Amino acid sequence: MPRLARSFKICLALTASLALAACSASGNEDRARVTVIDDAGTSINPVGIRLNYASATARSAVAKGLIGLDEQGRVVPSIAARWIVTDDGLSYIFRLNETKWEDGRQITAERIATLLTERFVELRTSRLGRDLRVVDEIISMTGRVIEIRLDSPHPNFLQLLAQPEMGLFRAGHGAGPMIEFDRAPFYQLAPLVLPDENEEENPEEEETAVEDDPRRVTLRSETASRAIARFDAGHIDVVLNGKFHHLPLIDESGINTNNLRLDPVAGLFGLRFIRGEGFWSVPQNREILSMAIDRPALLTSFPNVTAWKSRQKIVPEALDVAGINTRPDWASMTMQDRIAFARQHVSRWKASEGFVQPLSVSLPDAAGADILFIRIRADLRRVGLDARKVGLGAEADVLLIDELAPYDSPQWFLSRFSCDQTPVCLNDADSKISEADAATNLEIKARLYAESEQMLVNHYNYIPLGTPVRWSIVRPDQRGFAVNPRGWHPLNTLVGIPIS
Template sequence: MSQPVRSDGPFSRTRGVEPTRPAMSLETRSMPPSYHASSGFPAPRAHIKIIRLESCAISADWPWPMVLARQMLLPALLSLALLPACRGPDAADVPLAVDAVGDRAARAIVADAVNAGLTSRDSAGLVIPGLAQSWRVSDDGLSIVFRLRDAQFVGGAKVSAADVVDSLQRARRGNAGALTRDLLAGVTDVNAPLDNVIELRLSTPQPELLELLATPPLAIRARRSRETAGAFLAGAPATGTEKGAVALRANPRYFAADRVALESASVHSTEAEAAIQRFNRGETDLVLGGGLDGFGAARATAPRGTLQLEQPRAALLLLLNQRQEPLSDPRVRRALALAIDRNALGEAFFGSRSATGVPALSPSNIAGYAPPEPGWTAQPFVGRQEEARKLLTEAGFDPVTNRLKLAVSIRQSPGETRLMELVAADLAQVGVDLTLERRDADSQRRAIATGSFQLALTRRDTPVDSPLPFLWPNLCRRNNQGVCLPEADKLYAESWKAPTRGERLTALREAERLWAENGAAIGLVQPMGWSLVSPRLTGFTANPGGSHSLRHLSIDPTRRFLK
């Protein structure tokens, strides 16, 4: 028998249970004098050769914000003609100025603003009702029934269960990107028994689906017009706004329009350093999407109280191409994994012990999932270095006369360069010399997709509390770097039939252990994310999902920067 589920949290099964997440403590330390004044990064510990590789090739493996820009933004632009020109005299005010660090972050911000899903997320990233006003999860977790609220698309048409079924079926077929399609692999059926009721049938309990349904790739769109139902409408920038920016204005037909404080916003894509400088000059109120690049500069120069740090569900990994010598030798792969001091790496780069190491393949802050820990994690680092030297000697290398030379492919990013300088310093101590091959972002994605690298630095993220995005790139059919462990693939396949979430995660944990021991990739560190938030803004809360919807923000003109 189904039990009513409180719809303000992804894991609540009874009324009166408030959704919770583990509290996160972020430790920051003052930077030592050896930091460069221009970047905020420590002085390099090792010298490495840098090769610059340029390419205009476009990768077929686009990140989901790029897919969204094509699939979701255009209908929102076209729909502007269907609505009144303004909501009142305040609409002419200067919009909230938002800088996004990079095009990907900008697309994600806009996609979140113009779309709405069955569920939504509050300012802290917790699941709350969206287009569905409530839902029920069956006792066995294999059925979720949603009841729609009265809501309209931007053109005025009513949101119906048929629109929901069409949108979700499209996503299951891959129209919303491979990541979303694969996270929906446990959904066996989507049906609409009534015009305002939708049922999802599952092969295994997946409470994280409630969070996934709040993400832009699973936004509900009208079957024919492809209109959206989000809190904002996207249009051409208003006069006086930044060139290339996307202008957003509040959607009066949004189901919760009375709770959206912002009348308008302008989202501009820029580089990290430029975003920091613009914010410090008071030209913008919000910078979102900060990662490796600009981290040191933001810490060093941002006005007091404006820097917000968070630890996303992400991992920086070093991919190893097992099809290339000498990485086909498991002794070499194990030696590389042993020789990196991950905890020191995180603290040296981010200046915080909260930037924890990743000993296996996935980060430590996925709710309900404990990543496996390789046996060597209990060894002192000095002992691991000695074992690494022995393994390399057995493989035919010598730290003096025949050092192992490897090339690592990275993006043209100051942050990635700095991170790999730290890794190179560790590897140099056991007889390994790294050469950096810097590529533009598209070329890097293409190199990883085609296996055109020896080593490659990559970042993997999960939009929900699931380790899957860190694991399925290692499936035999999913990579071009020679990784293939049939036993791990079998565990992955069987996990979709597990009767409970706990049993499913146990199977995935064992698969991750096998891939990590094989050297499918070397986990490095869980990165820190950063944002700059003006004191004039309220409603911003750091969270592991990096969810910062503009609809939750408001401006308090009485607040100012602290000098």
């Protein structure tokens, strides 16, 4: 039985069992039932530096940082009420809200400065580590003002500070806007209710206030088939973190596509070389792979995503520098001309060097990934090459990269292909990126990043395919949800709780 049919039968069976076993609370706007799709089935734990999507979502709900992201992906005040940035871009000064931690202790600038310093050290080996190198020091200026000083300008530093990893805990206590209420049988959150400053503190009354507040969010983490089944049965209000390889399940489930929400995200979706042997050790041969792939045809294999954009370069066009062309040399060629050129190149190589081993492609074990692979293999066969699919973690030539950009920075895109990220790399490009990181003039910084992209595009250690796909399923009457370019959906807004 094909994988998709088997998954769909499991999905239907689960839907039927859920319809009998569960009680629906649909239509109660004070409660939101949320499932995050996670192929690995990992648990929800908001503590740590490498957070899966569900854990990051939980952390942003219970441990806010200086600033945060709202349901539209915009940077908004959180612990900080407001801020200013100096003209040189090297100093960010924040005035804090007058608020408290979950345990009732007052939030102070001195404590926040200490916690941020410690957190930045913890995150050095995380996905944010490279960007955080720009921080020089954090200073507590008065009881409610802190300053963060940078070594060089970082135009997207506020977006960096708004990431969920930047949420702060003090002795295990966050500052809301929600609190962890229960973990069994699933993660439950309730509003953080701080005591009235004019009343004497009574822990029992505070606990009762939390229990009596009807606003609740339940959070699960499970596979796509189970998440879709729960939604179809009426027991989930929001499904988050859907990816391209889950899309066939939507097609087969019968869920109304009006409930499908697609975030207009930026990021990386393509093939990163993690091994360069034989034919694939030569950049000009890796270029053949990039030329051979018919991106529009590949992306239209997924009918629910009509706005999926193909890509030929690394950094989005919106971040391009005027006067510097970072597109590949063949970008203006027709698909027919690209195929003809690639076929001739491969024929000459085989005549000189002999047989070319099939390209091994590491992909998720899912129906959507099978569709992607079949298209890539067919395109390679048109030019005299072949491919084979292997699972995630297996030895491979290329690995599918499917990542969202947390902020609008060329540096984020380019650093994913540096020598500390992949063995197929270019030292000269690394040096150019480091030079750009250190530059204090923003125009020079942008130009150096663009020159770095030119080098990496010509090195072909990454074959861009398109923008990433992130989808959610949301009931029409669900409040506090909006599609956004960050692909980020906070829990507190789903039940009408402000972040600060």
